[in-house]
Amino acid sequence: MENKINQLFKEKKSNILSIYITAGFPELNDTVKNIRTLQELEVDLIEIGLPYSDPLADGPVIQEANKVAIINNMNLHLLFEQLYFSKEEIKIPIILMGYLNVIMQFGIELFYKRCAECNVSGVIIPDLPIEEYNSNHKYYAELNNVKNIFLITPKTSIERIKLIDSISDPFIYVVSSNSITGNTLSSFEELRSFYNQLNALQLKNKTLIGFGISNSSQYENACQLANGAIIGSAFISSIVNAQPAKNFIHNIRKLKSIAL
Amino acid sequence: MNYIMDTIQLPNSKGYYGEYGGAYIPELLFNNIQELEANYKEIISTEIFKKDFDDLLKNYVGRPTPLYYATNLSAQYKCKIYLKREDLCHTGAHKINNTIGQILVAKALGKTRIIAETGAGQHGVATATVCALMNLECVVYMGEVDISRQATNVARMKMLGAKVIPAKSGSKTLKDATNEAIRDWINNPNSYYLIGSVVGPHPYPDMVARFQSVISSEIKQQLKQHQNISEPDFVIACVGGGSNAAGAFYEFIDSKKTKLIGVEAAGKGIDTRHSAATMVLGKDGILHGCKSVVMQTSDGQVIEPYSISAGLDYPGIGPLHAYLGRSKKATYLHVTDDQALEAAINLTRKEGIIPALESAHALAAINLLSPKDTDVIVVNLSGRGDKDMNTYLQHLSY
Numbered sequence: 001m002e003n004k005i006n007q008l009f010k011e012k013k014s015n016i017l018s019i020y021i022t023a024g025f026p027e028l029n030d031t032v033k034n035i036r037t038l039q040e041l042e043v044d045l046i047e048i049g050l051p052y053s054d055p056l057a058d059g060p061v062i063q064e065a066n067k068v069a070i071i072n073n074m075n076l077h078l079l080f081e082q083l084y085f086s087k088e089e090i091k092i093p094i095i096l097m098g099y100l101n102v103i104m105q106f107g108i109e110l111f112y113k114r115c116a117e118c119n120v121s122g123v124i125i126p127d128l129p130i131e132e133y134n135s136n137h138k139y140y141a142e143l144n145n146v147k148n149i150f151l152i153t154p155k156t157s158i159e160r161i162k163l164i165d166s167i168s169d170p171f172i173y174v175v176s177s178n179s180i181t182g183n184t185l186s187s188f189e190e191l192r193s194f195y196n197q198l199n200a201l202q203l204k205n206k207t208l209i210g211f212g213i214s215n216s217s218q219y220e221n222a223c224q225l226a227n228g229a230i231i232g233s234a235f236i237s238s239i240v241n242a243q244p245a246k247n248f249i250h251n252i253r254k255l256k257s258i259a260l
Numbered sequence: 261m262n263y264i265m266d267t268i269q270l271p272n273s274k275g276y277y278g279e280y281g282g283a284y285i286p287e288l289l290f291n292n293i294q295e296l297e298a299n300y301k302e303i304i305s306t307e308i309f310k311k312d313f314d315d316l317l318k319n320y321v322g323r324p325t326p327l328y329y330a331t332n333l334s335a336q337y338k339c340k341i342y343l344k345r346e347d348l349c350h351t352g353a354h355k356i357n358n359t360i361g362q363i364l365v366a367k368a369l370g371k372t373r374i375i376a377e378t379g380a381g382q383h384g385v386a387t388a389t390v391c392a393l394m395n396l397e398c399v400v401y402m403g404e405v406d407i408s409r410q411a412t413n414v415a416r417m418k419m420l421g422a423k424v425i426p427a428k429s430g431s432k433t434l435k436d437a438t439n440e441a442i443r444d445w446i447n448n449p450n451s452y453y454l455i456g457s458v459v460g461p462h463p464y465p466d467m468v469a470r471f472q473s474v475i476s477s478e479i480k481q482q483l484k485q486h487q488n489i490s491e492p493d494f495v496i497a498c499v500g501g502g503s504n505a506a507g508a509f510y511e512f513i514d515s516k517k518t519k520l521i522g523v524e525a526a527g528k529g530i531d532t533r534h535s536a537a538t539m540v541l542g543k544d545g546i547l548h549g550c551k552s553v554v555m556q557t558s559d560g561q562v563i564e565p566y567s568i569s570a571g572l573d574y575p576g577i578g579p580l581h582a583y584l585g586r587s588k589k590a591t592y593l594h595v596t597d598d599q600a601l602e603a604a605i606n607l608t609r610k611e612g613i614i615p616a617l618e619s620a621h622a623l624a625a626i627n628l629l630s631p632k633d634t635d636v637i638v639v640n641l642s643g644r645g646d647k648d649m650n651t652y653l654q655h656l657s658y
Binding site: 099128153 | 274288446544547548
């Protein structure tokens with residue numbers, strides 16, 4: 001069966017909206033509830049963060065969500081269980097985003113096996129070195145038809161972009177600027193000139209832009225450059241502020257249609 | 261004396277000691293680490309670097325530090341005990357050996373803003389000191405909890421011109437200060453991250469170990485003068501992240517004769533959940549960008565360690581030590597708060613030297629060995645006890 005992420009990128013070339021949620025946040029059993037809501041709102045892709053005590057690349061909003069989820073006793077075993085028992089109703093492609101230590105302790109082989117069993121289509125492990133991906137992860141990921149998504153930033157060298165393009169499928173996660181998550185992106189200038197370079201490389205992969213995308217105009221700007229965007233901290237904040245997900249997603253999309 | 265010795269290059273080209281080490285970093289840090297990795301060996305092997313480093317260690321830090329034959333302690337334990345007096349370094353601990361080295365690397369790389377993390381404040385003070393000396397901007401992350409516990413060191417850093425930023429995430433101690441320092445480095449890739457121990461992503465563990473290796477190269481030469489031997493029977497050093505131990509072990513790692521003893525903080529006891537004995541309680545994992553032994557839950561959440569000594573309560577350990585310990589090239593023991601306090605008062609009364617609480621752990625471990633009367637033991641006295649007077653006063657009755 002074709003991987004759901006590949007299927008998505010085949011069917012949809014632009015304005016892909018990916019939303020990040022933290023597993024077990026704000027309450028332990030909210031994971032599937034949040035997925036259901038986002039699915040109903042026709043979001044294209046969901047990234048589920050595995051809570052970790054020391055998330056190096058994350059800003060205060062996602063740190064706090066991680067902390068709450070850990071206090072709620074969320075863990076990888078439980079998350080897979082939640083996903084497994086809802087797999088019939090979850091149609092939307094799911095990507096797990098987690099730091100390597102959590103996955104190491106779970107067991108790498110078992111991790112990819114459980115991903116497949118629970119309809120997880122991709123994983124983002126931001127602190128996984130490429131060499132270690134090749135030697136310890138690639139085999140199990142491919143065996144289970146799970147896609148590893150890698151990150152690049154506007155500062156990534158061309159040589160390394162080509163390397164990452166060669167091991168990625170079907171998309172590369174473009175970090176909007178050199179900054180941790182949740183710092184609102186001040187300007188698209190650097191990204192625009194980066195995309196000039198990127199387009200010239202004729203990569204085989206599609207791209208989504210993430211980090212610092214928090215409102216409709218940024219989403220629109222990102223969508224002009226990439227195939228879509230990923231929103232994390234801003235959505236988590238909206239949960240914290242008890243804003244209905246429907247309003248948040250409609251704001252992101254509705255304002256966009258006005259701007260167009 | 262030439263303080264930079266090109267000795268055993270333990271890590272491989274990717275920064276692994278056996279299976280420990282490496283660089284487990286988000287892509288956002290890739291360029292930062294690569295810039296350092298591509299340049300550090302070349303920078304520290306230049307004549308100008310060696311000259312500046314040697315000169316500062318000699319005339320600014322006060323090296324070589326004495327290797328003191330502790331007559332009374334030797335009589336007590338019925339063996340020959342030497343104390344390597346790192347407590348006599350400028351700023352009061354071995355930490356400055358590393359900050360001198362790294363600040364010269366930072367300058368060679370053209371950096372003007374320095375980021376550091378600190379637990380008890382010793383590394384923060386050592387970093388603020390070299391930044392004052394070199395006229396560089398200095399930002400130190402310190403856990404909010406530690407800031408209130410270590411007011412004097414916070415004041416020292418501020419007087420030296422550093423900006424002390426409270427780390428408010430997680431448990432608000434060293435682990436979180438390190439996270440915040442790394443996040444600052446992600447946001448400010450033109451800054452230099454001056455790490456305080458033999459931890460973090462490659463090449464930090466190797467670089468810091470090299471700068472601290474001056475401790476063991478001096479021990480080697482000084483033992484020659486004192487005892488006409490170049491290798492002791494034991495070297496004992498306390499281990500949090502493990503920088504003073506790495507420096508004290510460095511020249512003896514391949515020795516057939518010298519037994520290397522690292523001493524971790526057992527806190528209230530290894531079975532009490534109030535401990536920092538990583539080598540006993542930890543499992544293989546990843547923390548702050550390197551693979552090592554880490555205190556963690558079965559789910560991989562890092563556990564907040566405890567020790568009476570703020571310099572030893574780190575939930576990880578340098579990858580060099582993880583390797584030496586797991587391959588049995590060194591032995592890692594642990595002593596409790598009470599044993600360390602007892603050893604501190606013992607040294608004070610026997611030799612008139614008030615040790616840092618960290619170093620007191622190394623001294624307490626002599627009790628765990630059974631030396632022969634001819635054995636030569638070197639204890640690395642990594643720091644002095646001034647900063648710990650409040651704790652000593654609270655726990656000891658006079």
